[in-house]
Amino acid sequence: MAPLDPERDRAILDATMELLSEVGYDRMTVDQIAKRAKASKATIYRRWAGKPELVVDVICRRFDMDAPLGQDTGSLRGDLAAIFRSLCEAVERKHTLVIGLSSTLVSNQELARTLREHMQAKDLGDVKALLGQAVERGELAAAVDPGRLFAVAEALVWHRMIFNGPPLDEAFVAESVDGVLLPVVTAWAAA
Amino acid sequence: MAPLDPERDRAILDATMELLSEVGYDRMTVDQIAKRAKASKATIYRRWAGKPELVVDVICRRFDMDAPLGQDTGSLRGDLAAIFRSLCEAVERKHTLVIGLSSTLVSNQELARTLREHMQAKDLGDVKALLGQAVERGELAAAVDPGRLFAVAEALVWHRMIFNGPPLDEAFVAESVDGVLLPVVTAWAAA
Amino acid sequence: MAPLDPERDRAILDATMELLSEVGYDRMTVDQIAKRAKASKATIYRRWAGKPELVVDVICRRFDMDAPLGQDTGSLRGDLAAIFRSLCEAVERKHTLVIGLSSTLVSNQELARTLREHMQAKDLGDVKALLGQAVERGELAAAVDPGRLFAVAEALVWHRMIFNGPPLDEAFVAESVDGVLLPVVTAWAAA
Amino acid sequence: MAPLDPERDRAILDATMELLSEVGYDRMTVDQIAKRAKASKATIYRRWAGKPELVVDVICRRFDMDAPLGQDTGSLRGDLAAIFRSLCEAVERKHTLVIGLSSTLVSNQELARTLREHMQAKDLGDVKALLGQAVERGELAAAVDPGRLFAVAEALVWHRMIFNGPPLDEAFVAESVDGVLLPVVTAWAAA
DNA sequence: TCATAACCGAGACGGTACGTCGCGTCTTACA
DNA sequence: TGTAAGACGCGACGTACCGTCTCGGTTATGA
Structure with missing residues (x-):
């Protein structure tokens, strides 16, 4: 032993x-x-x-245990909503942990970096797939960077969580997808 | 006494x-x-x-002591960049404080709301003004909710600060304004 | 406060x-x-x-709270037995404390000396009185040093307590008084 | 092995x-x-x-390593002094160890007895011998129990060591032998 | 000759007590 | 009355030591 x-x-x-x-x-x-x-x-x-x-x-x-979050719903909006909803759930599950650590993270950049590395990772495969399907369906003019989109989604969710607190309801999902993600992804594809 | x-x-x-x-x-x-x-x-x-x-x-x-953050630069993009840059600076100065509080904010919604109220207070007047000028200049089809826009900007800044850490450089400003804020505000105005 | x-x-x-x-x-x-x-x-x-x-x-x-321990029993042997019995009781009450401290006393001579000073003190008035009465009754040829006698009694009691442990029974009292204290005090008076 | x-x-x-x-x-x-x-x-x-x-x-x-402590000095007093002096030396060498153990001895009678058995072991042969010689020389009226005498000597030494601390000097030896051991052993032999 | 068994060093383990530190309350004396 | 000073109850922290245990490795017989 x-x-x-x-x-x-x-x-x-x-x-x-x-x-x-x-x-x-x-x-x-x-x-x-x-x-x-x-x-x-x-x-x-x-x-x-x-x-x-x-x-x-x-x-x-x-943090790596997240269930896959993409489901093919047949429309870009539906896919984005699904993935955003899944992100909300993940954050809602972990926010206590991460938030509780934040003061430590500030004074310990080593830990902060380690934590950050583990917080990103995968999932992007699913995001990339759904964006690809949207292009095939003609909903998007061109492929866009899935990581960049995911970062925006993440920002919205964490911001809401930190400044407004739970719960992350369906209205928030709708507002975020329709008001930010769809405009943004459309603009990127058009560029 | x-x-x-x-x-x-x-x-x-x-x-x-x-x-x-x-x-x-x-x-x-x-x-x-x-x-x-x-x-x-x-x-x-x-x-x-x-x-x-x-x-x-x-x-x-x-937070109320912030220097006024809107400067009329003559273009919507310039104004947004200015205000976003100013937000970055404010967050960069205060992130230690806010981060250190976040665990309390989660378990104390009262404080969180109070804090949030004080964090946007005066800013919105400037944001509203610059959006109004953009409409006058014909850069925007209609007025949009300044609070909603500011929330998105805030989300981007905090996300960057928490997950990537400082510094918040000019590339980040450009990417955020061109990639998110402008598309979003344009979409809202068109709706 | x-x-x-x-x-x-x-x-x-x-x-x-x-x-x-x-x-x-x-x-x-x-x-x-x-x-x-x-x-x-x-x-x-x-x-x-x-x-x-x-x-x-x-x-x-x-340690100074000890009840007075001498009672006039009419004979030197009785008086010695009474005082010895009372000493036994006192030690039996305190031995746990003192014994429990001994290892500390070894490594801290300061404490040891302080403790020793508090362990002796008075009582000797009673012992002196009973020895005086014995002289008056003709049981002793001359006065003897009460402190010296008390030290011998103390030695017997502590030795018994440390090496044989409690209880300190009546047989021990008799053996000590008849076998040591009386011979000793008689010899001292005769000198 | x-x-x-x-x-x-x-x-x-x-x-x-x-x-x-x-x-x-x-x-x-x-x-x-x-x-x-x-x-x-x-x-x-x-x-x-x-x-x-x-x-x-x-x-x-x-404890068993002790040099033999009886030396035939030709007189009871000399023999007692020799053996007492030797006891003093032994205790002075070991008192740190024994003192450090005393708290355990109180709560563990088994160990206490074991220790005690080892502490007197060989000594008594010498003590018995010197007492026998004293009888032969006519200094004592009868044989006395060597263990009982040794216990008294031991009590005096340990008491001095615990309550007054080292050193155990020659004055202490003289006082103990003349003031206690000799009177006691004489009284026992006369009984 | 090789396997079985006992020893050995190393050190992790559960448990218990230690002494320290910080929070938020409370008491006192002064101005 | 408000303040400076600081003791107090509470309770979590991180450390130290005890006595038990499991692990490989080594040595020493006895099949």
């Missing part, structure tokens, strides 16, 4: 994940994590330098 | 402002604030309900 | 005293003390550097 | 001995012992039930 037992890693990360969702970052206690993971605090602190680092690790490892 | 001495308000707010910039929200202590302001903690807690509320107040009061 | 509240001192010292008697030094916890004294650990650590120092303080303050 | 390697015993006991002298019982750590002995904690706990037991064992083994 000399090397740190990966089984304990998992138990601790799981417990942390659960507690983050249940009580939030601030009210989550290291003792609670230890108790729920049937671990001791020493075991936790042997792996992570502190509570923020542990939570960052949780987020990093869990 | 019966009413709360406004001189103490200022000293406390100043001390808080300084410390926020120096050590960040988490590492800033109420005792530190009291000591630097040569005040007692009682004096602080007689005015604000707690550390987050105090900091929100700091931000609210400082 | 600015200076350390003496009322809290008392509550903490009392709680410590009780717990020492109930569970002993090793099993006594600072949290237990705090809880029983309805105090916080911070309040305790603001006054004492640590658990050993607190307990030494308890002993120092409580 | 099936039986527990005696070489490891020695290394561990030596390390324990050194550390006891250097930092005292409380601040001595099992991990420290293991590291200094280049052993693992498992190896230690395979041999001893715990830290106190290990230390008791250290003392027990070192």
Whole structure:
């Protein structure tokens, strides 16, 4: 057992994940994590330098698990709405974690960068596919950069989440898709 | 001296402002604030309900001090760029403070709303003016909601700040104005 | 309340005293003390550097409270037995405290000396009186040093307590008085 | 190598001995012992039930190394003084260890008895011999119990050590032998 | 000769207590 | 009455030590 037992890693990360969702970052206690993971605090602190680092690790490892978010609905607007709705759900699930970390991120650029890297990643395949289908259907004049579009969508969702808070309802989806994403993507394709 | 001495308000707010910039929200202590302001903690807690509320107040009061951000540049694009650039600067100056607060904002919608109200306050007059001038110049088919536009701009800036970090350079301004703000505002005016 | 509240001192010292008697030094916890004294650990650590120092303080303050131990029984043997029995009881009450401290005493000569000073003190008035009465009754040829006699008695009691442990029964009293104290005091008087 | 390697015993006991002298019982750590002995904690706990037991064992083994303490000086007083002086030296060498153990001894009578058995072991032969010689020389009326006498001597030495601290000088030896041991042993022989 | 078994070092583990720190409340003395 | 000073209860933090355990590696018999 000399090397740190990966089984304990998992138990601790799981417990942390659960507690983050249940009580939030601030009210989550290291003792609670230890108790729920049937671990001791020493075991936790042997792996992570502190509570923020542990939570960052949780987020990093869990962020790639997103279910695929694209569904072919037959129209560009429908596809965009689907993907935007799915993004809302993902953010709504994780915003407690990320928000709770933000103050740490400011003072620890290392962690911030690591976290950012794990927050982007994939999904873009789906976005690219739906944009391609829109071109085929004649809804778009040309292909556009899926990453650039996704970034705008992400910006809208996080902004809403941070400044207005949950919930992210259907009206917000409609407003965002019709008011921003469709105009923007249309303009890009026309350029 | 019966009413709360406004001189103490200022000293406390100043001390808080300084410390926020120096050590960040988490590492800033109420005792530190009291000591630097040569005040007692009682004096602080007689005015604000707690550390987050105090900091929100700091931000609210400082946000109104923004230099006017609209300059008539003669073109819609120029005006939008100017206002966007000014927003970037404001966020760049304050992002440490706001980021440090975000975890509180999520769990305290009251504060979040208050903060948001103070963050847009005066800006909208300028935005509305520049949009009006664009209509007069024939660059826009109709007036559009300045708040809605400002929200999109804000989303882009904060997203960039949180996910990519500083700095916010001129390329980002151009990309945002040409790629998002102009298409969006044109679409809205055409609707 | 600015200076350390003496009322809290008392509550903490009392709680410590009780717990020492109930569970002993090793099993006594600072949290237990705090809880029983309805105090916080911070309040305790603001006054004492640590658990050993607190307990030494308890002993120092409580050690002088010994009830007078001499009763005139009409014979030297009876008086010696009474005083020896009373010493046994005192030691039996305090041995947990003193024993529990001994390892600390070794590494902290300062504390050790302080403790020693508080462990001797008075009582000798009673011992002197009974020895005087014995001279008057003709049981002793001359007066003897009460301190020297008390030291021998103390040695016997502590030795028994440390090496054999409790209880200190009547057989031990008889053996000590008849086998050591009486021969010794007789020899001293005859010299 | 099936039986527990005696070489490891020695290394561990030596390390324990050194550390006891250097930092005292409380601040001595099992991990420290293991590291200094280049052993693992498992190896230690395979041999001893715990830290106190290990230390008791250290003392027990070192106590038997005492140089023989009886020397025939030709007189009872001289013999008693010699043996008492030798006891003083032994205690002075070991008092740090024994003092450090006393709290354990109180709560663990088993260990206390074991320790006590090892502490008197061989000595009594010498004591018995010197008492016998005194009878032969006509200095004593009858044989007396050597264990009982040794217990009194031990009590005096430990009491002095605990309550007055080192050093144990020649004045103390004279006072003890002439003031206590001789009167006591004479009284016992006359009974 | 090789396998079986016991030892060994290393060090992770659960648990418990420690002593520290920060928040928000409260009390006192002064102006 | 408002203020400066600072003690207080509370509770989380991160550390240290104990005694147990699991892991490979090595040595020493006995099949």
